[in-house]
Amino acid sequence: MTTPNYLNPMTEEALLKMTPEDALDRLVQGNKRFLEEIRKSCPHEEDEEEQEQEQVVEPKRDLCDFISKTSSVGQFPFAVVLSCIDSRMPTETLFDQFIGDIFNARIAGNFVNRDILGSMEFACGRLNETGKLIGAKLILVLGHNHCGAIAGAAASVHPECFNKNYEVESVDDNLGPMLKELEPAVKGTKPEDPDLNECKTKEWQQDFVNRAAKTNVELTKENIICMSNALKKLVEDDKVIIRGAMYDITNGRVTLLDE
Ligand SMILES: [Zn+2]
Incomplete structure (x- = not known):
């Protein structure tokens, strides 16, 4: 068993x-441990006895030791995770990481x-006192299913299919302009011209929003490279x-999109 x-x-x-691959593996292994925690907390009736035994040996995080040293030691996060503000995807929890392990950038719809x-440039370009690079090795763009921000952008692009799911009081509000940043992803998701007989169903809408x-x-991965020379x-x-x-909010699983 992995420590x-x-x-x-x-x-x-x-x-x-x-290495950058080590950094990715640390997150992948962390999500596996998180899934195992979920499995243990959702016992099936037939292995209830086994679950009770496993819970006794749960390791404790030494938070006191870490907090007391952190100001003198500094921080050495190995990854930047760009994720949505959705309350159901706290990064350290779903990757089973500790305080100081991850730079988090969170914004509705995880765009840049x-x-x-x-x-991100700060996070990845840090140098130590001897000039060695001690930046994060990995940038992970983490989207998720059932995303309200993407659904909001979808409602703007395809008003004939979706009901508006947010309230904007005036043109001076910031939510509408922010959701415009997500419209290229919606417009780049097929079908560009939805069938009106299909697109009003919840199943169609969820599938479309998840694909968008x-x-x-x-698109966000491409934009990082296009918009930052560093x-x-x-x-x-x-x-x-x-x-x-992509993070699945219904089961806790993170699936890499690009192998
Ligand atoms: Zn979201």
Whole structure:
């Protein structure tokens, strides 16, 4: 069985040894542990006795030790995760990581703008006192199913199919302009011209929104490279990888989109 990584918060030494592929694997393994936690908390009747025995040996996170050292030691996160503000996807929980392991960028619909890209450049381009790169090795763009932000953009692009699911009081509000950032993903998701007999059903709408959320992850990955020379260079120099994934809010599973 893998040692839970939450017992090993990131250090400078660990980060210097880590490859971008190691960083991705740490998140993949963390999500497997999270799924195992879900499985244990949803016992089937036939193995109830076994579940009770497993719960006794649950390891404890040494939060006190970590907090007391953090200001003198600093932070060495190995990944940047760009995810939605959706309350059902707290990154450290679903990847079973600890305080100090991940730079989180969260914005409704997980797209990039100048502020998010600037934060990513900071996260990936950090140097230590001797000039060695101690930035994050991985940028993970994490979309999710049942995304309200993508559904909002879908309602703007296809008002004939969707009911509006948010309230904008005036043209000075910020939500409408922000959702416009997600419209390219919606417009890039087939069908461009939905069948009016089909598109009013919940099943059609959920399927469309979930596919648009995947398109959005792919577009966001492209935008990171197109809009940031600094990050593009780190990728070209094999210092950083950019990957896309989808989180399923109904079962806790993260699926990588691009192998
Ligand atoms: Zn969302």
